[in-house]
Amino acid sequence: MGSGLDIAKIRKDFPLLETQVYGKDIVYLDNGATTQKPLAVLQALDAYYTGYNSNVHRGVHLLSQQATAAYELSRKKVQAYINAAHDHEVIFTKGTTDSINLIASSFGRKYLNAGDSILISAMEHHSNIVPWQMICEERGAVLKVIPMDENGVLDMDLLPSLLDERVKLVSVTYVSNSLGTVNPVREIIRQAHALNIPVMIDAAQAIQHFPIDVQELDVDFMAFSGHKLYGPTGIGVLYGKEKLLNDLPPYQGGGDMIKTVTFEKTIYNELPYKFEAGTPDISGAIGLGIAIDYVNSLGLSEIQAAEHELVTYALAQLAEVEGIRFIGNAAERSSVVSFLLEGIHPYDLGELLDKQGIAIRTGHHCTEPVMDFFDIPGTCRASFAFYNTKEEIDVLVKGIKRAAAILI
Amino acid sequence: MTINELQDEIIEEFELFSDWMDKYENIIEIGKELPLIDPKYKVRDNLIKGCQSNVWLHQEFTDGKVIYTADSDAIITKGLISMMIKVLSGHTPTEIVESELYFIDTIGLQNHLSPNRSNGLxxxxxxxxxxxxGFQSKEIKN
Structure with missing residues (x-):
């Protein structure tokens, strides 16, 4: 039961996969941190800067019109990719972190008061903890947490008791970056909406792995980054329902987000420009649009099947390694495997894998509370993309065994 | 031996290894020679927290020389700090302040000293x- 993807052919689309480190072919298994970019994306960036680089939404001249058209076309591509009702519900940001900060600031300033609370989960990335902590502190509100069990699964039985009228917003990750857990966001949204509480989803680790339909999910806000979706760094997306976004105050002030400015009063622009102050990442947005085209050309369901096969194979092969302990054993998981070897510090293992040309991530993965929960200094994390192969997983397993022989 | 002589000695030792894994085996071996910090000094104040591995460092000023002891939770880091202590420990504060560590670069471990590396080194x-x-003022008084 394989996917229909021709991986050997696909790998040729990604120039970086041809590279060597320390004289060895790179085995890139750090896709959870960032993905490699297909040639089409790189060519689109080049074409923009060599052919029609110009500022958007301003110039009367042709290049500006071309740049604006390309930038706005990308917005429509994102809209279609997540099935948003309107293209102006797609706000271009710097990335997931920026998107969450935007909502924390604009939503928090408008709706959060002393004694209110924001509800997050025990497996959030620091980006979905710290912005809420900051606004909660500012507004005298409380940050509440949905706990998880030792498998890295949210304790959904406790959710009803955590949802009350003082909760102004729920913000949870769709997929845990350090555990691979896919959270039951649909159920979280259902329960929150029953109490008229809006829900924000951090989709940074989800958007590249399986289809997300924001209307069908009925999610209120959603954040993701372009660079984890085979696009450039520096571009991200905030999706928000039109009505909710219209009701929020702007995040930052500046150019493009205004309709009229006098020293007495500024009238803000409409969506999406109200939230896009200053010159945006034009090339990044265009590159993201091309990345989405690329993903669509492969098909998300094919990608999902290929990655499922990889992670299943990796879990089976890694289970054979002596002393291995998986951190995160959720039944519903993405193509992320976090593990530790008994008696070996993750940093040491990562270091020796690096010298064998194998790129994984080690450390706390910006989820220190998760590490504290498991009482570990960090984990080793291998995260797969569709362009990875079973042969690469074999290299990983061999590399781990070689490193372990030295480290134990 | 002077700080530079000690550095040159390490460089010479590493010239024996062309393979990265052999180099690291050697680093780990050197880590076993690390003068371990007394557990009573293994406290939060002496903790140098890296993003990934932690280092505890203690220093004493005895007979005009600075003596370092340390520990780490990761054994490669332990090897790296062991080399640094081997080079710097037992010298005068001025010698240490004025020293320039080039051996890390020469043996190809410069990435461990880049801001990207979070091993606390x-x-x-x-x-x-x-x-x-800090000990220099005492040195002058002596």
């Missing part, structure tokens, strides 16, 4: 120099 080197600078 760069912070440890800074801390070693700061504490030596």
């Amino acid at each position: 760069l912070s440890m080197l800074k801390q070693m120099k700061i504490s030596a600078a």
